Structure formats: C-alpha cells, structure tokens
Amino acid sequence: PAVPGIYTVKVCYAGEHVKGSPFIVQVQPANNNLKIADMRLSGIKSDVTALQGEDLIFWIEMPDTRVRLKPLVRALDEKYEEVPIQVVETKSGQYECRFVPLALGRYYFLLSVGGVAIPGSPFVVVVREIIDPSKIRIYGIGIGPNIHANRLVSFVIDPQKVGTVKRFDSKLHHENGTPVNVALIDNGDETLIASYTPHEAGLHKLALYYDDMELLKMNINVKPIDISSIVIDGLNNETVVIGHREDIVIDIGDLMSMKNGVEVIVEEANGSKYMVPLENGYDSTIFKGSWIAKNVGKTKFSVFFDEYLVYESQIIVRRKQDATKCRVTGDGLRRGIVGIPANFQVDMKDAGGDRMKMAIKGPSESKTNIIDHSDGLCTVEYTAQTPGLYEISIFFGDNEEEIPGSPFMVLVDYEYDPSKILITGYNNGHVRAGVPTSFLIDATRTAIEPISVRFPIGFQQPFIEEIESRIYRVTFTPNARAGEILPLEVLYGGQLLYGRPWEFTVEQDEREFIALKNDSGILPHEVRASLRCELLVEGKKAEKISNIKAEIKVRFFLFFFF
Structure with a gap:
C-alpha cells in the first residue's frame, strides 16, 4: 500500500468470493524506525520438523529497541484453526516463543511486527510422533562381528510396533565417506530385512532413520575378503594319466569381484605357464573350465580371486591307468534330504574301464538307481528314508578296488521346515507363580538346528534339556505377579519360531487360597497341653482339595534352674 488508510481486499476463486471476502485491512502510517529486514529470527525455519508433545522454542529479536x-x-x-502459542519478552526487544504441539500434522506460523510480515513468514512446521529407539531391535549377521568385504549380508529391523515400518530407512558409509547401498525389504510382518554388500574393509557407520529423524548409530567393522568361503570342485592333489580331462568348477558364493575376479594359473612340468579359460553364466557365481593332461610330470595349479591366492594344488601326470583315476562329483556325496532323490556322477573315462559297484550303508535301506551313459560316465541316484549318517562305497574294475575318497560319509537330514516342530504340554499358556512348569519341543521331523528358549531380561531364564534325540524339555518357574504375561521366545536355528513369542499367563498360587481357622474364625496362637484342639482348613477357592495335607510339628523347650 502506498498510503495509509482502510483498504478492501477481495479474494476470489472462479469469479466467486472465498469465505470472508472481502477483507477489511487498515494500513498504518509508515514507521521509519521499523526495519523488518533487520529482524533477527532463530530457532525456526521453513519445513522444519518437531516432535509431538515436546516444546518448539524460537526467538525474535528487534534490532532497534x-x-x-x-x-x-x-x-x-x-x-487453519488457531492454536495457542506463548510469547514472552525475556528482555528489552527480545521475545521467546514457545509452542507445544499436541497433535500430529502440519502447522503454519505467521510472524509480523506492526502489521508487516517478518521475512520467511509463514513458516511451515511438520510435527511427527516421538519414536523410542530403545524399543527397536536390530539383529542378524549384517551387524557383525563376522562381516567380510564383497559379501552380501543382511540384518533384521524389528520396530516392535514403534512407528510405521515403511517410514524407516537405513544408511551406511565407510569411514572414508564412501556410501554403501542398503536395500530394505518389508517382510509383511512388521519387520524389515536390510541387505548390503560392503566393498571395502574397515570401519563403517550405520544409521537408522524414521523419516528424516535419526534414531540410532552403530559402528560396523568389515573384515577383508573371506576367501575361505570359495568352493573349488576339481584341482585336487591327485595322479592322472595323459589325456585326462580335469573339470574345474569354482563357486565364489556371495563374494563380489572388484578387480580381476577368478583366475586359474597352470605351471606345467616343462616350466610353461598359462591361464585356464573360465566361463560363467549371466549373474552366476559359478565359474567353469577344464584342463587336459599332456605332459608327464608335476603340474602346479594356483587359484586367485581379485589377486588373492585362494588355493594351490599339484597333479601328477603319468601313463599307467588304475582305479585312482576315477572321479566323483555331485551334491549327493556331501548331503541328502529324507525322501528326496540325491545323485552324483562317477567318471571313469581316464581309469581304463567302465565297471563299477556300489554299496550304501545307513540307518535304513535306500532306494538306488544307477544309470550307465556308456561313455565312461555313470549317474547314481539314491533316496534315503530316514535321517542319519550314510556310508557310500564305490568300487572300480574287475578287482573291485575302491576309488579315491571311498567310502564317502553323507549326512542325511530332514528338510529345514520350522512348521514341523511340535510343542506339547503348553497347557494353553496358563502357569502359576512360583510353581515349576515344563513343556516339550519335538523337532524330530525337521533339519537338526540349535533349539533355544529365552525370557526377556529381568526374568529367570528357562532351562532346556534334550531328553531324546531332537526332543527337548523346557522347564521354568514363573517369578512374576498374578495376571502378568510372560513372553517366551523359542528359537530354531537362531530364528524366532512362528515369528512371535509364546505367551504364558501367570495365575495366583493355590496355596494363597488356603486358610486355617477355629470355631471363632481366628487362628489360635497357643493351646493348652492335653486338651483337645480343633482347627478348620478352609479351601473353598482351591481347585484340588485332594492336594491339601496337614502336618503337626511339636517343639520342646528345656528349662534349667540353678
């Protein structure tokens, strides 16, 4: 406005006045001492975040007193409804503004002096709920201590009903500032899986956020590449004949290459060196190659991953053929699952024959099928019916000589299936304070994994014992008050069984319902000797009267007179 006076302000939308329009505005004469641009404002800015129920304090200072x-x-x-805010002049020209947001949402702060808006007004403040970081659980391999570079790891974020899962975020940085991508996956059960692959060894900083609010920080120490996890099939220290083909299979697991990746260097007996060509499929962690024995003598093999030496072996090449030239490959010689066919392959191409015999010994008879491919290769398929340790013996040739590695010891187990675990004796979760209780955990129909139980910190921990193979008895004595609920976590292989704790409701001890009285209703403290005394045992509220037993103990006192 150019001059003071009364103005009419019309605000219209689509040609129609908005509610309250026209507005009457009184413009005061200019105040030469009032310089709005020089106002000092601290503690507030646009798009700031505040917490529900906590004071939001900011200050306004007038430069000219x-x-x-x-x-x-x-x-x-x-x-757009006005809410209370407190403004107090703490000293001349300085004002403290205090606001306590009681509800969540967006708030607008309009600041002015003498009818002139302070620059930046209105200020927008978003109020969010208070999050208690102490209630949030973070656990899993991904927070240490055994984390190695170039290996995918993960951890679980369990907000335990604190806030909304989708509003959580996590960031990870190397101590040199390099960010590491953290992928969050909603499990659909109010928990998150956070996965990441650190590319460098050293100290990392992990932070957890709720929206833009930082909840907690932790240090994660990443160790150098763990090359011990690389699995190499082939290149064993062995003796072969000329023409022998050595198939090489290298599985790097969840390692990620940052340099040259997998390399196999061969040093022949004549001193020549070369690299074995390796192939791997798209997005595959398995590298395959082959080597053919051509020179008699000792051949050295060196396997590298990103220039780290992983494995060394030596193969002796000779012309004589025997059973030691047979090779076997396949998961069926390492492990098996009850009721599911397992197989392996016997390679007799370089052994000078194609006759073989096999025997399997174990807890039960296994269904076995041998397929002869008529090219020196045989595929063996067997199905174990019960878990346990099986011995697989493989014989070659007319003399039935055992091939290298025979007999093979194979551990057969059930498939990992937590739903097959049976809990009995639970009594619908009702226990009595101070009275020992127990129940059974039957894990005989799933893979063998550690079974453990635990109460929250502060409660007496339960005792678990294996009374039979894979059958456990859990015993505990509730030390809580009547009506209190004890959450018991049953862990199978380190994971919470059924995704939730078992809840036990503590009931009152029946002994508190038993009372001793006489005819007058009062328990006498003394009786006279040789006279009949009757007591009443009142147990109306007790469930099992037959459990009540009475016992009278007599104390004798000796008096000595001198």
Missing part, C-alpha cells in the same frame, strides 16, 4: 511494537505470532494447524 526504540521500536516498542510487540511482534504478533500466530500458529495455525493444518485445518
């Missing part, structure tokens, strides 16, 4: 105008501070909620 000659201006005796008090700033006008108004707060509006997201419905």
